[in-house]
Amino acid sequence: MPIALPPTCCISVNCVVLGFDSKKLNVLLEQREYLIDGKKVVDHMLPGGLMTDNEDLDEAATRLLHEKAGMRNLKMFQFKAYGSRSRIKGRNDIEWMKQQLGVEIVNPLTIGYASVGKIGRKLNLHNAPKGISWFPVEEALKMPLAFDHAILIQDAIKMLQYSIETDPIIVFNLMPLKFTALQLRTLYECIYRKELDVRNFKKKMKQYEYVVPLEEVEQGVAHRAARYYRFDRVKYKKYRRGMD
Amino acid sequence: MPIALPPTCCISVNCVVLGFDSKKLNVLLEQREYLIDGKKVVDHMLPGGLMTDNEDLDEAATRLLHEKAGMRNLKMFQFKAYGSRSRIKGRNDIEWMKQQLGVEIVNPLTIGYASVGKIGRKLNLHNAPKGISWFPVEEALKMPLAFDHAILIQDAIKMLQYSIETDPIIVFNLMPLKFTALQLRTLYECIYRKELDVRNFKKKMKQYEYVVPLEEVEQGVAHRAARYYRFDRVKYKKYRRGMD
DNA sequence: ACAAAAGTGTTTGGAGTACACCCATGA
DNA sequence: TCATGGGTGTACTCCAAACACTTTTGT
Known part of the structure:
Protein backbone atom coordinates (compact mmCIF):
# COMPACT_ATOMS: atom_id res chain seq x y z
CA MET A 1 0.00 0.00 0.00
CA PRO A 2 1.36 3.43 -0.84
CA ILE A 3 2.04 5.76 2.04
CA ALA A 4 -0.22 8.78 2.18
CA LEU A 5 1.53 12.10 2.00
CA PRO A 6 0.97 14.57 4.82
CA PRO A 7 -2.37 16.33 4.44
CA THR A 8 -2.67 19.62 2.63
CA CYS A 9 -2.47 21.44 5.90
CA CYS A 10 -0.09 24.25 5.18
CA ILE A 11 -2.18 25.84 2.48
CA SER A 12 -4.22 28.75 3.66
CA VAL A 13 -7.12 30.55 2.12
CA ASN A 14 -7.84 34.22 2.63
CA CYS A 15 -11.15 35.88 1.88
CA VAL A 16 -11.53 39.39 0.60
CA VAL A 17 -15.16 40.18 1.31
CA LEU A 18 -16.18 43.44 -0.28
CA GLY A 19 -19.37 45.02 0.97
CA PHE A 20 -21.10 48.02 -0.52
CA ASP A 21 -23.14 50.28 1.77
CA SER A 22 -24.62 52.53 -0.95
CA LYS A 23 -21.82 55.02 -0.37
CA LYS A 24 -18.53 53.21 -0.50
CA LEU A 25 -16.83 49.89 -0.77
CA ASN A 26 -15.85 48.20 2.49
CA VAL A 27 -13.71 45.23 3.25
CA LEU A 28 -14.11 42.75 6.08
CA LEU A 29 -11.15 42.56 8.45
CA GLU A 30 -10.42 40.53 11.53
CA GLN A 31 -8.57 41.92 14.49
CA ARG A 32 -5.32 40.15 15.25
CA GLU A 33 -3.80 40.23 18.75
CA TYR A 34 -0.42 38.92 19.81
CA LEU A 35 2.55 39.71 22.01
CA ILE A 36 5.82 41.25 20.96
CA ASP A 37 8.36 41.32 23.82
CA GLY A 38 5.52 40.90 26.28
CA LYS A 39 3.58 43.86 24.91
CA LYS A 40 0.19 43.38 23.31
CA VAL A 41 0.02 44.36 19.67
CA VAL A 42 -3.21 44.77 17.74
CA ASP A 43 -3.56 44.97 14.00
CA HIS A 44 -5.77 43.51 11.28
CA MET A 45 -5.87 40.71 8.77
CA LEU A 46 -8.17 39.24 6.18
CA PRO A 47 -10.36 36.44 7.52
CA GLY A 48 -9.02 33.07 6.51
CA GLY A 49 -7.26 29.98 7.74
CA LEU A 50 -5.76 26.67 6.88
CA MET A 51 -7.20 24.22 4.44
CA THR A 52 -7.93 20.79 5.85
CA ASP A 53 -7.23 17.50 4.22
CA ASN A 54 -9.72 16.07 1.79
CA GLU A 55 -11.38 19.37 1.09
CA ASP A 56 -11.87 21.19 -2.18
CA LEU A 57 -10.31 24.59 -2.42
CA ASP A 58 -13.71 26.17 -3.00
CA GLU A 59 -15.15 24.32 -0.03
CA ALA A 60 -12.37 25.52 2.22
CA ALA A 61 -13.07 29.12 1.28
CA THR A 62 -16.76 28.71 2.06
CA ARG A 63 -16.08 26.96 5.35
CA LEU A 64 -13.53 29.51 6.53
CA LEU A 65 -15.76 32.43 5.74
CA HIS A 66 -18.44 30.83 7.83
CA GLU A 67 -16.14 29.99 10.71
CA LYS A 68 -14.33 33.28 10.81
CA LEU A 74 -21.82 33.76 -0.34
CA LYS A 75 -20.50 33.02 -3.78
CA MET A 76 -16.75 33.26 -3.73
CA PHE A 77 -14.34 33.20 -6.59
CA GLN A 78 -10.67 32.50 -6.55
CA PHE A 79 -8.46 35.23 -7.89
CA LYS A 80 -4.84 34.35 -7.20
CA ALA A 81 -2.33 32.21 -5.33
CA TYR A 82 0.39 33.83 -3.26
CA GLY A 83 3.45 31.80 -2.41
CA SER A 84 6.50 33.92 -1.84
CA ARG A 85 8.48 33.88 1.42
CA SER A 86 8.58 37.64 1.22
CA ARG A 87 4.91 37.62 2.11
CA ILE A 88 5.99 37.52 5.74
CA LYS A 89 6.42 41.10 6.85
CA GLY A 90 8.90 41.13 9.73
CA ARG A 91 8.55 39.93 13.31
CA ASN A 92 4.86 40.70 13.63
CA ASP A 93 3.82 37.99 11.24
CA ILE A 94 6.31 35.49 12.62
CA GLU A 95 5.24 36.04 16.23
CA TRP A 96 1.59 35.89 15.31
CA MET A 97 2.04 32.57 13.54
CA LYS A 98 3.89 31.11 16.50
CA GLN A 99 1.34 32.28 19.03
CA GLN A 100 -1.77 31.68 17.01
CA LEU A 101 -1.01 28.54 15.08
CA GLY A 102 1.67 27.17 17.36
CA VAL A 103 3.88 26.64 14.37
CA GLU A 104 6.41 28.25 12.15
CA ILE A 105 5.34 28.14 8.56
CA VAL A 106 8.33 28.65 6.40
CA ASN A 107 6.56 29.37 3.21
CA PRO A 108 3.05 30.61 3.66
CA LEU A 109 1.08 29.68 0.59
CA THR A 110 -2.32 31.26 0.41
CA ILE A 111 -5.08 31.24 -2.15
CA GLY A 112 -7.01 34.48 -2.43
CA TYR A 113 -10.79 34.30 -2.65
CA ALA A 114 -13.13 37.20 -3.11
CA SER A 115 -16.80 37.82 -2.56
CA VAL A 116 -18.86 40.90 -3.09
CA GLY A 117 -22.28 41.92 -1.88
CA LYS A 118 -24.33 44.67 -0.36
CA ILE A 119 -24.04 45.09 3.35
CA GLY A 120 -27.39 44.08 4.80
CA ARG A 121 -29.38 40.86 4.67
CA LYS A 122 -26.84 38.27 3.66
CA LEU A 123 -23.81 40.32 4.34
CA ASN A 124 -23.97 41.36 7.97
CA LEU A 125 -22.11 40.95 11.20
CA HIS A 126 -24.99 39.40 13.22
CA ASN A 127 -23.25 36.06 13.51
CA ALA A 128 -19.75 37.39 13.31
CA PRO A 129 -17.30 36.64 16.09
CA LYS A 130 -15.88 39.56 18.05
CA GLY A 131 -13.12 41.37 16.26
CA ILE A 132 -14.65 41.18 12.79
CA SER A 133 -15.70 44.46 11.23
CA TRP A 134 -16.04 46.51 8.08
CA PHE A 135 -13.51 49.09 7.00
CA PRO A 136 -13.72 51.39 4.00
CA VAL A 137 -11.29 50.05 1.44
CA GLU A 138 -9.39 53.35 1.31
CA GLU A 139 -8.79 53.24 5.05
CA ALA A 140 -8.00 49.56 5.15
CA LEU A 141 -5.24 49.99 2.62
CA LYS A 142 -3.56 52.56 4.86
CA MET A 143 -3.76 50.40 7.99
CA PRO A 144 -1.02 48.01 9.03
CA LEU A 145 -2.24 44.69 7.70
CA ALA A 146 -0.89 41.19 8.15
CA PHE A 147 1.36 39.66 5.51
CA ASP A 148 0.65 40.95 2.01
CA HIS A 149 -3.06 41.35 2.67
CA ALA A 150 -3.08 44.88 1.27
CA ILE A 151 -2.00 43.41 -2.05
CA LEU A 152 -4.69 40.76 -1.88
CA ILE A 153 -7.30 43.47 -1.43
CA GLN A 154 -6.02 45.40 -4.42
CA ASP A 155 -5.87 42.30 -6.58
CA ALA A 156 -9.40 41.35 -5.60
CA ILE A 157 -10.67 44.77 -6.68
CA LYS A 158 -8.83 44.48 -9.99
CA MET A 159 -10.48 41.12 -10.51
CA LEU A 160 -13.82 42.70 -9.69
CA GLN A 161 -13.29 45.39 -12.33
CA TYR A 162 -12.45 42.76 -14.86
CA SER A 163 -15.36 40.47 -14.09
CA ILE A 164 -17.86 43.30 -14.21
CA GLU A 165 -16.82 43.99 -17.75
CA THR A 166 -17.35 40.45 -18.85
CA ASP A 167 -20.52 39.90 -16.82
CA PRO A 168 -22.16 42.74 -14.89
CA ILE A 169 -24.39 40.39 -12.93
CA ILE A 170 -22.25 41.18 -9.91
CA VAL A 171 -23.68 44.66 -9.63
CA PHE A 172 -27.13 43.10 -9.17
CA ASN A 173 -25.91 41.73 -5.90
CA LEU A 174 -24.40 44.99 -4.78
CA MET A 175 -27.52 47.08 -5.25
CA PRO A 176 -30.70 47.09 -3.18
CA LEU A 177 -33.88 45.93 -4.95
CA LYS A 178 -34.68 49.45 -5.98
CA PHE A 179 -32.01 52.05 -6.38
CA THR A 180 -31.37 55.46 -7.88
CA ALA A 181 -29.06 56.31 -10.73
CA LEU A 182 -26.79 58.03 -8.24
CA GLN A 183 -26.39 54.89 -6.17
CA LEU A 184 -25.51 52.82 -9.20
CA ARG A 185 -23.05 55.39 -10.42
CA THR A 186 -21.48 55.61 -6.99
CA LEU A 187 -20.91 51.88 -7.07
CA TYR A 188 -19.17 52.05 -10.43
CA GLU A 189 -17.09 54.94 -9.19
CA CYS A 190 -16.05 52.90 -6.15
CA ILE A 191 -15.07 49.95 -8.26
CA TYR A 192 -13.18 51.92 -10.87
CA ARG A 193 -11.90 54.45 -8.35
CA LYS A 194 -12.66 57.41 -10.57
CA GLU A 195 -15.48 59.82 -11.24
CA LEU A 196 -17.90 59.13 -14.05
CA ASP A 197 -19.81 61.64 -16.11
CA VAL A 198 -23.47 61.87 -15.04
CA ARG A 199 -24.97 62.14 -18.51
CA ASN A 200 -22.80 59.52 -20.13
CA PHE A 201 -23.61 57.17 -17.31
CA LYS A 202 -27.34 57.68 -17.73
CA LYS A 203 -26.98 57.10 -21.45
CA LYS A 204 -25.27 53.81 -20.72
CA MET A 205 -28.01 52.81 -18.29
CA LYS A 206 -30.69 53.42 -20.89
CA GLN A 207 -28.97 51.03 -23.30
CA TYR A 208 -29.24 48.21 -20.84
CA GLU A 209 -32.85 47.14 -21.07
CA TYR A 210 -32.53 45.05 -17.94
CA VAL A 211 -32.22 48.18 -15.82
CA VAL A 212 -35.87 49.18 -15.70
CA PRO A 213 -37.10 52.55 -14.47
CA LEU A 214 -39.93 52.49 -11.92
CA GLU A 215 -42.63 55.11 -11.36
CA GLU A 216 -41.64 55.42 -7.74
CA VAL A 217 -39.34 58.22 -6.63
CA GLU A 218 -37.41 59.04 -3.49
CA GLN A 219 -39.34 60.46 -0.55
CA GLY A 220 -38.45 63.30 1.77
CA VAL A 221 -35.17 64.35 0.28
CA ALA A 222 -34.09 67.99 0.35
CA HIS A 223 -33.90 68.24 -3.40
CA ARG A 224 -35.69 67.01 -6.47
CA ALA A 225 -36.63 63.38 -5.93
CA ALA A 226 -34.72 60.79 -7.92
CA ARG A 227 -36.38 58.00 -9.84
CA TYR A 228 -35.94 54.44 -8.68
CA TYR A 229 -34.75 51.62 -10.91
CA ARG A 230 -34.62 47.87 -10.53
CA PHE A 231 -32.77 45.01 -12.19
CA ASP A 232 -34.78 42.56 -14.25
CA ARG A 233 -33.10 39.19 -14.12
CA VAL A 234 -35.20 37.74 -16.92
CA LYS A 235 -34.36 40.58 -19.28
CA TYR A 236 -30.77 40.30 -18.20
CA LYS A 237 -30.61 36.65 -19.20
CA LYS A 238 -32.23 37.45 -22.53
CA TYR A 239 -29.73 40.24 -23.07
CA ARG A 240 -26.81 37.95 -22.26
CA ARG A 241 -28.01 35.25 -24.60
CA GLY A 242 -28.20 37.85 -27.34
CA MET A 243 -24.46 38.39 -27.01
CA ASP A 244 -23.33 35.04 -28.42
CA MET B 1 9.71 25.56 20.50
CA PRO B 2 6.74 25.41 18.13
CA ILE B 3 6.35 22.28 16.08
CA ALA B 4 6.87 22.71 12.38
CA LEU B 5 3.94 21.73 10.22
CA PRO B 6 4.51 19.14 7.53
CA PRO B 7 6.25 20.62 4.53
CA THR B 8 4.27 22.02 1.63
CA CYS B 9 4.74 18.80 -0.20
CA CYS B 10 1.34 18.11 -1.61
CA ILE B 11 1.13 21.24 -3.68
CA SER B 12 2.02 20.74 -7.27
CA VAL B 13 2.88 23.16 -10.00
CA ASN B 14 2.12 22.60 -13.65
CA CYS B 15 3.71 24.50 -16.48
CA VAL B 16 1.97 25.41 -19.70
CA VAL B 17 4.85 26.27 -22.01
CA LEU B 18 3.58 27.75 -25.22
CA GLY B 19 6.02 27.88 -28.09
CA PHE B 20 5.52 29.61 -31.40
CA ASP B 21 7.23 28.21 -34.48
CA SER B 22 6.26 31.02 -36.89
CA LYS B 23 3.29 28.99 -38.03
CA LYS B 24 1.34 27.86 -35.02
CA LEU B 25 1.22 27.72 -31.26
CA ASN B 26 2.59 24.58 -29.64
CA VAL B 27 2.46 23.30 -26.12
CA LEU B 28 5.06 21.25 -24.32
CA LEU B 29 3.86 17.86 -23.09
CA GLU B 30 5.49 15.05 -21.22
CA GLN B 31 4.76 11.43 -21.95
CA ARG B 32 3.26 9.55 -19.02
CA GLU B 33 3.59 5.77 -18.75
CA TYR B 34 1.95 3.50 -16.21
CA LEU B 35 0.27 0.15 -15.84
CA ILE B 36 -3.44 -0.52 -15.74
CA ASP B 37 -4.20 -4.19 -14.93
CA GLY B 38 -0.69 -5.08 -16.01
CA LYS B 39 -1.01 -3.38 -19.39
CA LYS B 40 1.15 -0.42 -20.28
CA VAL B 41 -0.75 2.79 -20.91
CA VAL B 42 0.77 5.87 -22.49
CA ASP B 43 -0.71 9.32 -22.49
CA HIS B 44 0.44 12.88 -21.90
CA MET B 45 0.58 15.50 -19.20
CA LEU B 46 1.87 18.98 -18.62
CA PRO B 47 5.36 19.08 -17.16
CA GLY B 48 5.27 19.79 -13.46
CA GLY B 49 5.72 18.28 -10.06
CA LEU B 50 5.56 18.80 -6.35
CA MET B 51 6.67 21.89 -4.55
CA THR B 52 9.31 21.36 -1.94
CA ASP B 53 9.46 22.89 1.47
CA ASN B 54 10.97 26.30 1.90
CA GLU B 55 10.56 27.25 -1.72
CA ASP B 56 8.74 30.16 -3.28
CA LEU B 57 5.94 29.29 -5.63
CA ASP B 58 7.69 31.09 -8.46
CA GLU B 59 10.93 29.29 -7.68
CA ALA B 60 9.21 25.94 -7.75
CA ALA B 61 7.82 26.66 -11.19
CA THR B 62 11.25 27.63 -12.48
CA ARG B 63 12.92 24.61 -10.92
CA LEU B 64 10.35 22.16 -12.21
CA LEU B 65 10.53 23.48 -15.71
CA HIS B 66 14.26 22.99 -15.61
CA GLU B 67 14.07 19.51 -14.13
CA LYS B 68 11.29 18.25 -16.33
CA LEU B 74 12.06 31.44 -18.91
CA LYS B 75 9.79 34.00 -17.38
CA MET B 76 6.73 32.28 -16.01
CA PHE B 77 3.59 33.77 -14.69
CA GLN B 78 1.02 32.20 -12.49
CA PHE B 79 -2.48 32.11 -13.89
CA LYS B 80 -4.67 30.02 -11.60
CA ALA B 81 -4.91 27.54 -8.76
CA TYR B 82 -6.84 24.32 -9.22
CA GLY B 83 -8.01 22.49 -6.13
CA SER B 84 -11.06 20.38 -6.75
CA ARG B 85 -11.16 16.63 -6.14
CA SER B 86 -12.92 16.29 -9.47
CA ARG B 87 -9.61 17.09 -11.13
CA ILE B 88 -8.80 13.41 -10.92
CA LYS B 89 -10.17 11.77 -14.04
CA GLY B 90 -10.83 8.13 -13.28
CA ARG B 91 -8.47 5.25 -12.66
CA ASN B 92 -5.74 6.47 -14.99
CA ASP B 93 -4.83 9.38 -12.79
CA ILE B 94 -5.12 7.36 -9.60
CA GLU B 95 -2.91 4.56 -10.88
CA TRP B 96 -0.38 6.99 -12.22
CA MET B 97 -0.12 8.79 -8.88
CA LYS B 98 0.35 5.51 -7.04
CA GLN B 99 2.98 4.22 -9.42
CA GLN B 100 4.81 7.46 -10.04
CA LEU B 101 4.65 9.22 -6.70
CA GLY B 102 4.14 6.17 -4.54
CA VAL B 103 1.30 7.95 -2.82
CA GLU B 104 -2.37 8.61 -2.96
CA ILE B 105 -3.08 12.29 -3.02
CA VAL B 106 -6.62 12.87 -1.96
CA ASN B 107 -6.94 16.40 -3.11
CA PRO B 108 -4.50 17.37 -5.79
CA LEU B 109 -3.91 21.07 -5.52
CA THR B 110 -1.97 22.51 -8.40
CA ILE B 111 -0.92 25.99 -9.36
CA GLY B 112 -0.87 26.70 -13.07
CA TYR B 113 2.08 28.57 -14.50
CA ALA B 114 2.50 29.67 -18.07
CA SER B 115 5.40 30.72 -20.21
CA VAL B 116 5.50 31.73 -23.82
CA GLY B 117 8.33 32.05 -26.29
CA LYS B 118 9.52 31.30 -29.76
CA ILE B 119 10.77 27.83 -30.36
CA GLY B 120 14.48 28.11 -30.99
CA ARG B 121 17.33 29.50 -28.91
CA LYS B 122 15.95 29.57 -25.40
CA LEU B 123 13.01 27.38 -26.05
CA ASN B 124 14.30 24.10 -27.41
CA LEU B 125 14.44 20.46 -26.54
CA HIS B 126 18.27 20.10 -26.55
CA ASN B 127 18.42 19.44 -22.85
CA ALA B 128 15.00 17.94 -22.53
CA PRO B 129 14.61 14.45 -21.07
CA LYS B 130 13.14 11.77 -23.27
CA GLY B 131 9.39 11.92 -23.58
CA ILE B 132 9.14 15.70 -23.73
CA SER B 133 7.90 17.17 -26.98
CA TRP B 134 5.93 19.88 -28.68
CA PHE B 135 2.36 19.43 -29.83
CA PRO B 136 0.24 21.92 -31.74
CA VAL B 137 -2.28 23.29 -29.29
CA GLU B 138 -5.21 22.19 -31.44
CA GLU B 139 -3.97 18.60 -31.41
CA ALA B 140 -3.02 18.60 -27.76
CA LEU B 141 -6.53 19.58 -26.75
CA LYS B 142 -7.92 16.54 -28.56
CA MET B 143 -5.47 14.10 -26.97
CA PRO B 144 -6.19 12.26 -23.73
CA LEU B 145 -4.44 14.38 -21.13
CA ALA B 146 -3.83 13.81 -17.44
CA PHE B 147 -6.15 15.34 -14.85
CA ASP B 148 -7.68 18.64 -15.99
CA HIS B 149 -4.64 19.62 -18.01
CA ALA B 150 -6.71 20.46 -21.08
CA ILE B 151 -8.44 23.10 -19.00
CA LEU B 152 -5.12 24.45 -17.78
CA ILE B 153 -4.00 24.87 -21.38
CA GLN B 154 -7.15 26.72 -22.31
CA ASP B 155 -6.94 28.95 -19.26
CA ALA B 156 -3.32 29.75 -20.01
CA ILE B 157 -4.22 30.85 -23.52
CA LYS B 158 -7.04 33.00 -22.19
CA MET B 159 -4.57 34.59 -19.81
CA LEU B 160 -2.23 35.15 -22.72
CA GLN B 161 -4.94 36.92 -24.70
CA TYR B 162 -5.69 39.12 -21.74
CA SER B 163 -2.10 40.01 -20.94
CA ILE B 164 -1.33 40.87 -24.55
CA GLU B 165 -4.07 43.45 -24.44
CA THR B 166 -2.72 45.09 -21.34
CA ASP B 167 0.94 44.75 -22.31
CA PRO B 168 1.97 43.45 -25.72
CA ILE B 169 5.60 42.99 -24.66
CA ILE B 170 4.97 39.26 -24.78
CA VAL B 171 4.80 39.26 -28.55
CA PHE B 172 8.38 40.61 -28.60
CA ASN B 173 9.46 37.32 -27.17
CA LEU B 174 7.47 35.29 -29.61
CA MET B 175 8.89 36.88 -32.73
CA PRO B 176 12.36 36.49 -34.21
CA LEU B 177 14.52 39.63 -34.28
CA LYS B 178 13.27 40.51 -37.73
CA PHE B 179 9.93 39.35 -38.96
CA THR B 180 7.38 39.96 -41.67
CA ALA B 181 3.89 41.33 -41.24
CA LEU B 182 2.54 37.90 -42.11
CA GLN B 183 4.44 36.26 -39.28
CA LEU B 184 3.17 38.76 -36.76
CA ARG B 185 -0.35 38.44 -38.00
CA THR B 186 -0.12 34.67 -37.86
CA LEU B 187 0.88 34.92 -34.21
CA TYR B 188 -2.12 37.07 -33.37
CA GLU B 189 -4.36 34.70 -35.25
CA CYS B 190 -2.99 31.79 -33.22
CA ILE B 191 -3.54 33.56 -29.96
CA TYR B 192 -7.02 34.80 -30.73
CA ARG B 193 -7.91 31.71 -32.71
CA LYS B 194 -9.49 33.64 -35.54
CA GLU B 195 -8.51 35.21 -38.83
CA LEU B 196 -7.60 38.86 -38.97
CA ASP B 197 -8.03 41.24 -41.88
CA VAL B 198 -4.72 41.92 -43.67
CA ARG B 199 -5.22 45.62 -44.23
CA ASN B 200 -6.64 46.38 -40.85
CA PHE B 201 -3.79 44.55 -39.25
CA LYS B 202 -1.24 46.59 -41.20
CA LYS B 203 -3.01 49.76 -40.16
CA LYS B 204 -2.72 48.70 -36.54
CA MET B 205 0.98 47.93 -36.96
CA LYS B 206 1.63 51.38 -38.37
CA GLN B 207 0.10 52.97 -35.25
CA TYR B 208 2.62 51.27 -33.03
CA GLU B 209 5.79 53.25 -33.51
CA TYR B 210 7.81 50.59 -31.75
CA VAL B 211 7.29 48.21 -34.67
CA VAL B 212 9.83 49.66 -37.07
CA PRO B 213 10.03 48.75 -40.75
CA LEU B 214 13.48 47.80 -42.08
CA GLU B 215 14.83 48.24 -45.59
CA GLU B 216 15.60 44.57 -45.78
CA VAL B 217 13.19 42.20 -47.50
CA GLU B 218 12.79 38.47 -47.71
CA GLN B 219 15.12 36.58 -50.04
CA GLY B 220 14.37 33.79 -52.45
CA VAL B 221 10.66 33.48 -51.96
CA ALA B 222 8.40 32.49 -54.80
CA HIS B 223 6.41 35.70 -54.67
CA ARG B 224 6.95 39.35 -54.06
CA ALA B 225 9.37 39.72 -51.16
CA ALA B 226 7.92 40.91 -47.87
CA ARG B 227 9.43 43.69 -45.85
CA TYR B 228 11.02 42.90 -42.51
CA TYR B 229 10.18 44.67 -39.27
CA ARG B 230 11.75 44.68 -35.84
CA PHE B 231 10.67 45.64 -32.34
CA ASP B 232 12.30 48.65 -30.76
CA ARG B 233 12.38 48.16 -27.01
CA VAL B 234 13.33 51.75 -26.28
CA LYS B 235 10.44 53.12 -28.30
CA TYR B 236 8.21 50.55 -26.68
CA LYS B 237 9.08 51.77 -23.19
CA LYS B 238 8.53 55.36 -24.27
CA TYR B 239 5.18 54.38 -25.75
CA ARG B 240 4.15 52.59 -22.56
CA ARG B 241 5.10 55.51 -20.36
CA GLY B 242 2.92 57.71 -22.52
CA MET B 243 -0.08 55.64 -21.53
CA ASP B 244 -0.28 56.73 -17.86
C1' DA C 1 -34.12 82.72 -1.73
C1' DC C 2 -31.07 79.24 -1.75
C1' DA C 3 -28.87 74.86 -1.50
C1' DA C 4 -28.66 70.31 -3.48
C1' DA C 5 -29.12 66.97 -6.54
C1' DA C 6 -32.09 65.44 -10.75
C1' DG C 7 -32.75 65.44 -15.36
C1' DT C 8 -31.65 66.03 -20.15
C1' DG C 9 -28.68 65.99 -26.01
C1' DT C 10 -25.32 67.11 -29.01
C1' DT C 11 -20.92 67.03 -30.94
C1' DT C 12 -16.47 65.26 -31.90
C1' DG C 13 -12.68 62.15 -32.55
C1' DG C 14 -10.85 57.62 -32.59
C1' DA C 15 -11.22 52.68 -33.30
C1' DG C 16 -12.92 48.76 -35.43
C1' DT C 17 -14.69 46.53 -39.58
C1' DA C 18 -15.70 45.47 -44.19
C1' DC C 19 -14.12 45.34 -48.61
C1' DA C 20 -11.01 44.57 -54.02
C1' DC C 21 -7.44 45.30 -56.94
C1' DC C 22 -2.72 45.49 -58.88
C1' DC C 23 2.36 44.17 -58.02
C1' DA C 24 6.66 41.51 -57.71
C1' DT C 25 8.90 37.17 -57.83
C1' DG C 26 10.33 32.37 -58.68
C1' DA C 27 8.96 28.17 -60.69
C1' DT D 1 2.13 32.40 -67.71
C1' DC D 2 0.81 31.20 -63.51
C1' DA D 3 0.66 30.66 -58.60
C1' DT D 4 1.69 32.85 -54.44
C1' DG D 5 1.61 36.16 -51.17
C1' DG D 6 2.74 41.52 -50.78
C1' DG D 7 1.11 45.88 -50.67
C1' DT D 8 -2.31 49.58 -50.51
C1' DG D 9 -7.12 53.27 -49.09
C1' DT D 10 -11.84 54.41 -48.27
C1' DA D 11 -16.27 54.51 -46.21
C1' DC D 12 -19.29 53.31 -42.49
C1' DT D 13 -20.50 52.47 -37.83
C1' DC D 14 -20.09 52.49 -33.07
C1' DC D 15 -18.44 54.08 -28.74
C1' DA D 16 -16.30 57.11 -25.48
C1' DA D 17 -15.69 61.60 -23.89
C1' DA D 18 -16.51 66.37 -23.25
C1' DC D 19 -19.63 69.66 -22.03
C1' DA D 20 -24.05 73.45 -19.31
C1' DC D 21 -28.34 74.68 -18.19
C1' DT D 22 -33.07 74.13 -16.24
C1' DT D 23 -36.13 71.70 -12.78
C1' DT D 24 -37.74 70.18 -8.41
C1' DT D 25 -37.91 70.05 -3.55
C1' DG D 26 -37.04 70.99 1.46
C1' DT D 27 -35.17 74.26 4.58
Missing part, protein backbone atom coordinates in the same frame (compact mmCIF):
# COMPACT_ATOMS: atom_id res chain seq x y z
CA ALA A 69 -17.05 35.72 9.86
CA GLY A 70 -20.30 33.87 10.44
CA MET A 71 -21.36 34.31 6.83
CA ARG A 72 -23.02 31.69 4.70
CA ASN A 73 -24.24 31.31 1.15
CA ALA B 69 12.01 20.00 -19.59
CA GLY B 70 15.60 21.14 -19.34
CA MET B 71 14.67 24.77 -19.89
CA ARG B 72 16.13 27.72 -18.03
CA ASN B 73 15.65 31.45 -17.88
